[in-house]
Amino acid sequence: MGARDMKTAILIAAPVVLGLAGASVWLALRDAPQAALDPTVPVMPATVDIAQGEALYAQNCAACHGANLEGQTEWRTPDADGRLPAPPHDETGHTWHHPDRVLFQYTKLGGRDALALQGVELDSGMPAFGDVLTDREIWTILAYIQSTWPERASAVHAERTAADLAKEGN
Template sequence: MKTWILIAAPVALGLAGVGAWLTMRDAPQGALDPAIPVMPVTVDIAQGEALYARSCAACHGANLEAQPDWRTPDAEGRLPAPPHDETGHTWHHPDRVLFQYTKLGGREALALQGVEFDSGMPAFGDVLTHREIWNILAYIQSTWPERERAMQAERTAADLANGGT
């Protein structure tokens, strides 16, 4: 009987943790710790595509392809908008970082990580709702090949396991 309790306790705690995580994912955005945003389970990729076209494509390209010479700083020293397809580095970042970068803008999001950088990425937190930001990010992720999606999902899981640090 004691063996069953020793095995069942960690299993029960693990299931409770998964349940709490799933509950957090579906909670209203205001209920989440804004420092550790989590993509909702349900997203609207079609809306994300339309919002991307309206809010992001002018800089990042209609096909997520980036501005020309995106690795070379412009006259002001800023890097042009990078691609969001698999050729860029968007998939290298966990969901939390992508959300913060979009909501807060590049400079502020990087400052949260202790990095001073003059990013040209504007903040969209006053223009888009949390749900709209997630829909855009879900659309972008939906265009990546399976390998990049899997790697990005692993980075997001590791980030959540570390409490978003």
């Protein structure tokens, strides 16, 4: 199966995996014009302190995403305000499906603004951490999260990050 066929298969299967609530977001992202890679967004540093990332995660992320990266219950079902609860960041969630650039932007800018870069209007519950954390701290947290993924999830994530950088010529 070629890369394009694999992408199509993933796009077709994703709504089933995400459930009906996530399907509309997935389809909107799939059909949205792709935003150019923001040159002000750095790439993951070559070295990070995973223990510091775990501590920063505990301070800034665990209240919503869980101390063990398990996310909130019923994370695929919108709450009373129509927002999806915080998803898990372990292998049971979808974090590893996204390239580093998307994860960084989502964390720094918050869900609403990060999705707006993709042409998607959605009232995401994810707040912006750009005024709370430095870029390096955001990357350190992301590195900690990624360090917990099994080999298969890490490999898929690495492929998607490489493809994302390649399409932008970085």
